Amino acid sequence: MPRALGAIKDQAQDPLVRVVEIAMQGFAKASEPGAFLVDNFPVLRCTPEWLLPGGGFKAIARRMRRELDEMYDLPYAFVKKEMEAGRARPSFISSYLEEKRIPTPADEELIKAAAASLYSGGADTTPSSMTAFILAMTLWPQIQTRAQAELDVVLGPSSSWTRLPTFADRARLPYINAIVLEVLRWNPAVPLGLAHRVTQDDVYHGCFIPKGTVVWANIWSMLQDPGVFPDPEVFRPERYLDADGNLRELERYEDPSIIGFGFGRRICPGMFFAMNSIFIGIATMLCVFNITKAKDENGEEIVPEVDFQGFISHPAPFKCEIAPRSEETATLIRRAAGQV
Ligand code: HEM
Numbered sequence: 001m002p003r004a005l006g007a008i009k010d011q012a013q014d015p016l017v018r019v020v021e022i023a024m025q026g027f028a029k030a031s032e033p034g035a036f037l038v039d040n041f042p043v044l045r046c047t048p049e050w051l052l053p054g055g056g057f058k059a060i061a062r063r064m065r066r067e068l069d070e071m072y073d074l075p076y077a078f079v080k081k082e083m084e085a086g087r088a089r090p091s092f093i094s095s096y097l098e099e100k101r102i103p104t105p106a107d108e109e110l111i112k113a114a115a116a117s118l119y120s121g122g123a124d125t126t127p128s129s130m131t132a133f134i135l136a137m138t139l140w141p142q143i144q145t146r147a148q149a150e151l152d153v154v155l156g157p158s159s160s161w162t163r164l165p166t167f168a169d170r171a172r173l174p175y176i177n178a179i180v181l182e183v184l185r186w187n188p189a190v191p192l193g194l195a196h197r198v199t200q201d202d203v204y205h206g207c208f209i210p211k212g213t214v215v216w217a218n219i220w221s222m223l224q225d226p227g228v229f230p231d232p233e234v235f236r237p238e239r240y241l242d243a244d245g246n247l248r249e250l251e252r253y254e255d256p257s258i259i260g261f262g263f264g265r266r267i268c269p270g271m272f273f274a275m276n277s278i279f280i281g282i283a284t285m286l287c288v289f290n291i292t293k294a295k296d297e298n299g300e301e302i303v304p305e306v307d308f309q310g311f312i313s314h315p316a317p318f319k320c321e322i323a324p325r326s327e328e329t330a331t332l333i334r335r336a337a338g339q340v
Contacts, residue, residue, distance in 0.1 A: 016075055020116075020123050023071035026064035027120070028311040031194060033216055036060075071120060072112040092118060121270045122277070124312040125189040129278050130285075131315050132187035133179070136235040137291040138304055138320040143179070143237060147286045148325070150175045155287065164332060165283040167276065173283060174247045178237035180279050184223075185256035186235050191220035191313050193262040220313075222259050229254070233306070288329040294319040 029035055036057050038044040049058045075093065082088035083097060096111045097103060103111065137144045151165060154172050170177065195214050202209045209215070224232040229239060242248045252258050257275060261268035268274070285291070293301040304318035324330035 019074050023067045072116045076112045126277050128189040128314045129183050133183045135315045178240040181240050181256050182237045184260040188219045188260050193217045292321045294321050
């Protein structure tokens with residue numbers, strides 16, 4: 001079995017990657033509003049399985065349960081085995097197991113569930129934001145140029161670079177921070193959030209909502225409201241900056257980092273982790289790469305379409321070119337990848 005941490009040689013073949021991918025496909029399907037009639041008509045639960053073609057939603061639910069259990073069990077069993085063999089790399093699971101020493105069955109369930117949530121919650125969402133960022137840089141090169149100029153001021157001229165950007169640089173990179181916010185707004189990774197159930201009768205704008213109703217927060221529509229974000233389809237980080245180029249104090253309704261991660265008790269627990277990952281990913285990519293439009297066989301630039309799809313929203317596949325900004329940055333990339 002491949003190592004859990006470190007370089008993943010072939011993602012499609014790595015069982016620890018596959019198991020999450022499969023479970024998340026089921027999760028996305030099950031979470032789609034209206035995907036299963038039984039969600040709206042719970043009485044259908046009582047239908048005997050033999051009456052449903054191919055076992056219907058009951059057979060699907062059983063398969064998804066099995067896939068979910070595997071996502072909990074496989075990575076946990078792998079780390080335990082590696083620890084017993086004395087070759088485990090430090091990880092979320094290994095540090096909890098070391099702390100607990102003799103975990104009770106309840107501890108084990110909690111550690112498994114926390115690790116699986118951590119991995120599955122971030123496996124598709126953060127990449128969705130990073131791909132949207134690459135699409136935006138392909139379409140709006142002037143934004144990339146301004147962001148790279150900001151980085152060059154903070155890190156010094158590219159010929160003298162010895163390091164990549166770090167979190168310590170963040171406060172001096174307002175434009176990059178604004179790009180992070182605009183990525184969260186332009187392509188909200190979870191555009192409808194997750195289903196919530198109303199715990200008591202409520203009235204909203206004169207509309208009675210009985211206890212037990214399933215409601216969805218339309219994050220996408222809040223972040224595309226032209227009254228709050230003029231020309232919402234345009235990627236424009238300047239929305240979040242004042243006249244001096246500093247980040248503005250944002251009201252809650254105009255802050256994608258507040259809206260994009262959901263609401264209430266079930267708000268995304270990975271929001272700070274996600275914001276940090278996206279920031280460092282974007283800053284690093286801008287530092288070392290130029291992202292440009294790909295060319296077709298006639299040498300004409302290919303302008304990608306903006307087409308976001310899915311319960312976890314991803315841009316449809318598009319073409320672009322990503323090349324090191326200079327020889328120095330190429331060396332930095334190779335060094336970070338452990339190749340020099
Ligand atoms: C761009 C990145 C991300 C976005 C936009 C995002 C957004 C969301 C949203 C909208 C929800 C639903 C909240 C609600 O029900 O109101 C959610 C739930 C969740 N997120 Fe994230 N998320 C991101 C990254 C992450 C990461 C990196 C992790 C884990 C490390 C994570 C873990 C979770 C978990 C476990 C839940 C379910 C929480 C629950 O139902 O109690 N997310 N996320």
